[in-house]
Amino acid sequence: MIPATLPLMILRFLFPIALSLASFCAKAESPLVIAHRGASGYVPEHTLEAKAMAHAMGVDFLEQDIVLSKDDVPVVLHDTQIDTVTDVASQFPDRKREDGRYYALDFTLAELKQLRVTERFDSKTGKPVYPTRFPGGKGRFEIVSLEEELEFIEALNQSTGRNVGIYPEIKKPKWHRDQGHDISPLVLSILEKFGYRSKEDACFLQCFEIAEVKRIREDLGWNGRLVMLLSGGGKGKDGTDFPHLRTRAGLQEISAIVDGIGPSIGSVISGKSPGDRQITDLVKHAHAVNLVVHPYTLRADDLQKTVNSADDLMDLLFREAGVDGLFTDFPDVTVEWIDEQE
Ligand code: CA
Numbered sequence: 001m002i003p004a005t006l007p008l009m010i011l012r013f014l015f016p017i018a019l020s021l022a023s024f025c026a027k028a029e030s031p032l033v034i035a036h037r038g039a040s041g042y043v044p045e046h047t048l049e050a051k052a053m054a055h056a057m058g059v060d061f062l063e064q065d066i067v068l069s070k071d072d073v074p075v076v077l078h079d080t081q082i083d084t085v086t087d088v089a090s091q092f093p094d095r096k097r098e099d100g101r102y103y104a105l106d107f108t109l110a111e112l113k114q115l116r117v118t119e120r121f122d123s124k125t126g127k128p129v130y131p132t133r134f135p136g137g138k139g140r141f142e143i144v145s146l147e148e149e150l151e152f153i154e155a156l157n158q159s160t161g162r163n164v165g166i167y168p169e170i171k172k173p174k175w176h177r178d179q180g181h182d183i184s185p186l187v188l189s190i191l192e193k194f195g196y197r198s199k200e201d202a203c204f205l206q207c208f209e210i211a212e213v214k215r216i217r218e219d220l221g222w223n224g225r226l227v228m229l230l231s232g233g234g235k236g237k238d239g240t241d242f243p244h245l246r247t248r249a250g251l252q253e254i255s256a257i258v259d260g261i262g263p264s265i266g267s268v269i270s271g272k273s274p275g276d277r278q279i280t281d282l283v284k285h286a287h288a289v290n291l292v293v294h295p296y297t298l299r300a301d302d303l304q305k306t307v308n309s310a311d312d313l314m315d316l317l318f319r320e321a322g323v324d325g326l327f328t329d330f331p332d333v334t335v336e337w338i339d340e341q342e
Pocket residue numbers: 063064065169
């Protein structure tokens with residue numbers, strides 16, 4: 001005998017499951033917030049302080065750009081040159097190359113540690129690149145090695161009970177090789193040491209050079225998630241054919257190797273002003289071959305000419321273009337936008 005209330009009982013049973021499933025799906029679809037060089041809109045880029053601030057703002061991933069020191073230690077710096085974010089020119093005036101620039105690769109880790117990191121400035125004029133950001137020369141910040149940073153994030157994750165991921169970028173592997181240094185194997189062994197090795201681990205490895213991306217996957221045995229960075233311009237110095245990689249055929253080709261792409265925002269929203277902007281087919285074509293799309297970069301103080309505001313930019317990227325994540329110098333602005341939608 002079936003009780004008359006059975007349908008109601010079933011509904012009562014199923015409803016909470018449906019609800020939690022719905023909220024899980026909503027969460028799973030929520031775009032990723034990737035702190036671009038940390039909370040770099042507020043604290044000098046790639047300092048542990050900038051990473052801690054971004055972590056506290058609730059990001060999903062913290063980005064590391066990686067170059068090598070003279071003694072082959074992977075360090076977290078955006079440029080191979082160090083004269084736009086440190087006081088190297090005053091501490092080591094005779095250590096510049098013929099081009100007048102100072103390179104991380106010419107200094108041991110111990111020497112790099114002596115430098116003071118500051119807000120990014122133009123090395124010729126001394127003027128800040130982003131005038132309203134953290135004042136130049138203030139604070140005491142230092143260059144960190146990749147290992148130090150991963151230790152720091154592991155510790156922060158433990159103390160906060162969160163699992164914020166990492167998003168390392170191998171910078172200029174061809175240039176490093178031309179200088180007699182092989183950066184990728186050194187980075188991969190550190191990722192392995194910290195337990196980043198499979199696609200389930202909270203890590204996306206990224207690079208702008210297609211030959212190196214292939215090598216990382218096919219020869220160096222990286223089994224974690226991999227992202228092909230795509231410049232918005234022509235061919236790279238290493239020969240990477242960006243115009244081709246941005247096409248449907250190019251995306252199809254790299255989908256056999258990588259899990260996603262990191263295009264410039266200009267490749268997702270084309271145009272010269274808010275009046276003539278258009279969403280390109282890039283995201284659609286990438287999604288068709290199962291590639292996630294994480295464009296760079298939201299800078300609230302230096303917005304693309306195609307948008308009216310940071311919110312306008314995020315509406316376009318997340319709602320209209322349907323990107324899966326965003327590199328942001330202002331993690332709080334992006335976290336807040338996403339929270340408001342949910
Ligand atoms: Ca980067």
